[in-house]
Amino acid sequence: MKKNRLMALMLTGAMLLSMTACGKDPSELVYLKDFKPDKYVTLGDYTGLPTTIAAPEVTDDDIDTAIMNSGLSDDCKVPVGDRDVVEVGDLANIDFVGTMDGEEFEGGSGAGYDLLIGSGSFVPGFEEGVVDMKVGETKDIALTFPENYYEEMAGKDVVFAVTVNSISTYDREKAREELEQSAKETYNSQVAAELIDTLKQNSTIKDAPSGMVDRMNQTLISNVTAQAGAYGMETGAFVAAVYGGTADNYEETLRTYSQDVANQYMILAAIAEKENITVTDEEVTEDIRASLGADATDDEVASMMESVDEEAYREYLLTMKVCDFLAENAVTAEE
Known part of the structure; x- marks a missing residue:
């Protein structure tokens, strides 16, 4: 994190904005917890x-669509649990090894792969070959790659040794609940973005502290x-493409x-203060656990906690809570 900068202005102007936070210089006000947002924001x-x-x-x-994709x-x-034979529509967890002329070929093997039978995501004939296999069974499936496949494999005869691990x-x-939750999060984010633009217009805002x-x-x-770097681009060119402006002034x-x-964070924090919206230590921990996956261990969670800026993470969760609040209290056109 950037070190706090002590500025001479802290010692000189009694009327400076820094005096709104117990005399601290603006460069020392690094997190929302370091100052009162309502000193900078008058909400509409x-x-x-x-x-x-x-x-x-x-x-x-x-x-x-979500299932197929x-x-x-x-x-x-x-x-x-009521059968051990693969049917169309099942999610078959499989291991497979593909060979051509007795030799394994690149990209033709996998382990613990969940294959939706009937999705058409594998080579034609592969999924049909898995149908009626039993859990624990291993079977050779002989196939011919389509002529319109990529050049090295087009029209080639191959054999896949397939083992079904589970069904x-x-x-x-549960799928509906997950999709509804995802849709709600997207909706709340979009609505909040729209409403924040409104709040910028109907509120009085002083620029956030420099820190x-x-x-x-x-x-x-x-x-x-x-x-x-991941896209093989210069930083300036990337910023110009994504954020606008020019590469030279990125x-x-x-x-x-x-x-x-x-x-924007100050606006949302000012609303949080008025509505008594907070984020607990437990919520920070549980959100990090959720981001790691349901099987995350306590050690993995602790390691992640050490690697992130916990206070910045807390701010992020707070703004998300306020965004949800804004969306839930918005009025749509139908209303």
Whole structure:
């Protein structure tokens, strides 16, 4: 994290903005907990605000699509307990080894792979060959790659040695709940973004302290530099493509963006203060656990806790809670 900067202004101006936080210089105000947001924000109306975004609805077709596209988490899977034979529509967990002329070929093997039978995601004939296999059974499936397959394998004869490890299926009610939760989160985020624009117009806002902006800007620079590298791009070119501006002035673009985000955080924090919305230590821990997956161990959670900026993470969760509050108290066009 960026070190706090002590500025001479702290010692000189009695009327400086820094005096609104127990005399601290703005560069020392790094997190929301370091100052009172309402010293920087005078809120306008924030409940009953209009939104143009329609509430989401999850249909049976949405569930079917998510199942076919493997767009559901493991929490939606349930083991098949009344039979041990693979049927169309099952999620067969398989190991497979593909060979051509007796030799394994690149990309032709896998272990513990969940294959939805009937999805058509594998080579034609593969899934049909798995149908009627029993759990624990190993079977050779002889196939010919299609002529329109990529050049090295087009029209080639291959054999897959397939073992069925287990059979499961998707619980549609759990799938619906998961999709509804995801849709709600997306909706709340979109509505909140729209309402924050409204709040910027109907509220009086002083720019967030420089320390908070510095912290957010440093994190942003680190993130975009890594992302640019992953795409094989120069940081300036990446910023210009994603955030606007020019490649030469990318640092100024990111600084302006960080200032805007910090101001938004202050607006949301001011609402949180009025509505007594808080984030507990337990909520921080449980959210990190959820991000790691249901099987995460206490040691893995503790390790992740040590690797993140916990206070910044707490701020993020707080803003998400307030975004949910804004969305839940918005008025849609239908209303």
